[in-house]
Amino acid sequence: MTPSPFFSEELQQFRASVRRFVETEVRPHAAAWEADGLVPRAVLRRMGELGFLGVRYPEEYGGSHLDTLATVVLAEELGRSGFGGFAVTVLVHTDMASPHLARFGTAEQRARYMPGVVSGETITAVAVTEPGAGSDVAGLKTRAERRGNGWVLTGSKMFITNGVHGDLYFVAARTDPAAKGSRGISMFIVEAGTPGFAVGRALDKMGWRSSDTAELVFDGCHLPADALLGQENRGFYQVMENFQNERIVLGAMAMGEAARAIELTLAYVKDRPAFGGVLWDKQAIRQRLAARAAEVEAARQLVYHAAWLDAHGHDCVKEVSMVKAHCGELVNRVMYDCQQFHGGFGYIRDSEIERMARDARIQAIGGGATEVMLEEVAKRM
Incomplete structure (x- = not known):
């Protein structure tokens, strides 16, 4: 280290x-x-x-x-x-x-x-994404209506990590139906087993297989008044504030994945016989791995810099958006090359690099798709 x-x-x-x-x-x-x-x-x-x-x-x-x-x-x-x-x-x-x-x-x-x-x-799990509202949080349709001394939650959520086996869910819902866009959204605390709340189905994913992911259904889910989390109708801003942390975390995770893939591939190509030597003897392979290693190191420093800015209270939305966009794409480029250099073994189900390549694909989608992140950067240029 x-x-x-x-x-x-x-x-x-x-x-x-x-x-x-x-x-x-x-x-x-x-x-x-x-x-x-x-x-x-x-x-x-x-x-x-x-x-x-x-x-x-x-x-x-x-x-x-x-x-x-x-x-x-x-x-x-x-x-x-x-x-x-x-x-x-x-x-x-x-x-x-x-x-x-x-x-x-x-x-x-x-x-x-x-x-x-x-x-x-x-x-815990956070339930914001819906079938028709992912990165566009303002488009969510799940609603919470006042009923007596509490709330009634109705709607559904999709792609919720820890959704099947979680204990405590933080759920975004529209509390002011007259408000448009980002206005009128609130967050709620929902405990597993609450009447009217159910796991619709566990989702069968391409990667992240050991992570349980679910569709959640709220069908007249009754919540007490103190289930409101934060200020009423300010939930969108709470979600946006926490997205900063989420995106730094995903960037750091991606760089850990990329570093591991390069480590595995380096060991493989230095041992794999090919054309009278080993794969590492081939200049094209050495140089491409070296280039990817340099890119990962540069991206890691961007992650560290954004984290330092955040830790010291600086406005770093641009830098964090760069982290999410750049690292999510880079880890996929790294996996592509590393899988390529493993040859046929890289395509065998449950080989480490095959699994890691499947796992990495979501990094350019979840937590804010690359295209959305680049728009956030562009707004601040």
Whole structure:
């Protein structure tokens, strides 16, 4: 692990701890999780015990109270596991869903749920995306209507990570039907098992196989008044605020994946016999791998820079959008070349590079498609 000016000795030690966990407790078992379609709860609770699920949260809830750079360390090392489904299961919980509660929840809501979030007893999901509204959050149609001393939630959500086996869902719904676009959206806390809330179906995906992904259905789902999360009709802005963190995390995860793919491929081409030598002897292969390694290192520094800006309170929407667009595309280019250099073995189902190539494809789509991210950059040029 090369020293970096962005990371303190504490964060370097944290990186070593996460990497050790991945090597000893994830890689030997994660292929079975892929087959089962979920990460076992015992593994998530173990991560809670080790302090990996509360990196950014206050000590009063069992967290470490660190900053965005710690999040990047966690995401990058989980990405290096080579199992994107495992990595995103954890990162949705730690950095995409539960921050809604930590940032916008009342003291009572945080006291009730945050200790379980940090310990791994309560796994979270965020439900914003719908069949007709993905990156276009303002287009969502799920609605919440006041009814007596509470709310009734009606609609559906799609592509929800941790959707099948989650415990706590943060759901975006339209609370002012007269408002247009981004206005009139609110966030709600919905517990698993709430009457009127059901998993419509588990989704069978191309990649991220160990991450459970679901369609959620809300059919007259009755919620108490205190299920409102944050300010009424301000939910769109809450979602947008958290997107910054989500996109940095996905960028860091992608760079971890890319680094792992290059590491695997380098070992393969240095050992694979070809034309009287090994593949590494071929200049075209050496140079293309070197070029990809340079691109990954440059992208990693962009991720670190954006995380530093965020940790120090700077406006970094442009830089974070660059991270999401650039890293999501780069990890796919890296996987393409690495799979190519593995030859036929790279096309065999469940070889590591084949799985990683499938897992990487979503990085240019989820959390904000590349095209949407480039528009965010363009607006600020």
